[in-house]
Amino acid sequence: MNDQIAVGISSCLLGEKVRYDGGHRHDRYITGTLGKFFRFLPVCPEVECGMPVPREAMRLEGNPATPRLVTVKSRQDKTEQMRSFCRERVAALKGEGLCGFIFKKNSPSSGLHRVKVYNSGMPAKNGRGLFAAEVVRQFPFLPVEEEGRLCDPVLRENFIERVFTYARWKAFLAGEPGLGDLVGFHTAHKLLVMAHSPTLYRELGALVGNGKNLKKAELFQRYEELLMMAMALIATVKKHTNVLMHIMGYFKTVLSREEKEELLELIRQYHDRLVPQIVPVTMLKHYCLKFDDQYLNGQIYLSPHPTELALRNHV
Structure with a gap:
């Protein structure tokens, strides 16, 4: 996990002048902050499928489930040109070890959510860009997001x-693991998964517990599916509080009354959104080291991503 993680991205977000008007949408958080940890693989569907810069603006029209890509003024239908490119380009990305993709919002090729689809009357904001749709289709477990939504601290985290979870899973698979290795991976990720979905946490536990009765390929594929389904769910304050209290339970016989009260108060303040999550987590990490709890020290939940990203510093 010391290597940069391969993440696909819309080229314009890196500052490349590939937009229809000859401009770009350079996102400095992406390049300046995430770029320290991610190795970006840029894609501009319009340019790569043979369209010029600058070019006529395009939009999606028709059925949101199977929209057409049409130029706004000259009414040229670019759908098949784009779809053919998307199938080939996304298939080629399978050899790049992608662990995520960041798309440009509102784009008729790369928009992921609420892209306008024109028909009669007002456009419906329920479409998805043709390239983004193909990525999601061919990479069903891949973490995907739009750059605009990364401004929301909860969605960003x-x-x-x-x-990072998907990258750890990919690295795990690269080591040709067996059932015992899967038990170790699952053990390390237990509390992280619990913070996202207690229900899928139980399902994953049952799956691993029954692993010896399944073929390896089936077991690992099902585990990946459930793991990424769980991680796609938002880890709410309520679910985080439950995990923090669960961790505190490991220290109930070794902490003094004053230490317990202090820790409980920090967790309560986090629950009430008075302090950021990093405050009780830091205290718990201190006790993990102080009392040398091997199980907790091995929990990814306590450090799921680099501290420099400061993702747990918001309330």
């Missing part, structure tokens, strides 16, 4: 946490 969720996406980045998913990327």
Whole structure:
């Protein structure tokens, strides 16, 4: 996990002048902060499928489930040109070891959520860009997000946490693991998964417990599916509080009354959104080291992503 993680990205977000008007949408958080940990693989579907810069603006039209890509003024239908490119380009990305993808919002090719689809009357904001749709289709477990939604601290943390989790899973698979290795991976991720979905946490535990009765390929594929389904769910304050209290339970016989009260108060303040999550987590990490709890020290939940990203510093 010392290497940069491969993440696909819309080229314009890196500052490349590939947009229809000859401009770009350079996102400095992405390049300046995430770029320290991610190795970006840029894609501009319009340019790579043969369209010029600058070019006529395009939009999605028709059925949101199977929209057409049409130029706004000259009414040229670019759908098949784009779809053919998307199938080939996304298939080629399978050899790049992708662990995430950041798309440009509102784009008729790369928008992930609420892209306008025109028909009669007002456009419906329920479409998805043709390239983004193909990525999601061919990479069903891949963490994906739009750059605009990364401005939301909760969505930003969720996406980045998913990327790092997927990267750990990919690295795990690369080691040709067996059932015992899967038990170790699952053990390390237990509390992280619990913070996202207690229900899928139980399902994953049952799956691993029954692992000897399944074929390896089936077991690992099902585990990946459930793991990434769980990580896609938002880890709410309520669910985090439950995990923090669960961790505190490991120290109930070794902490003094004053230490317990102090820790409980920090968790309560986090629950009430008075202090950021990093405050009780830091205290718990201190006790993990002080009392040398091997199980807790091995929990990814306590450090799921680099501290420099400061993702747990928001309330």
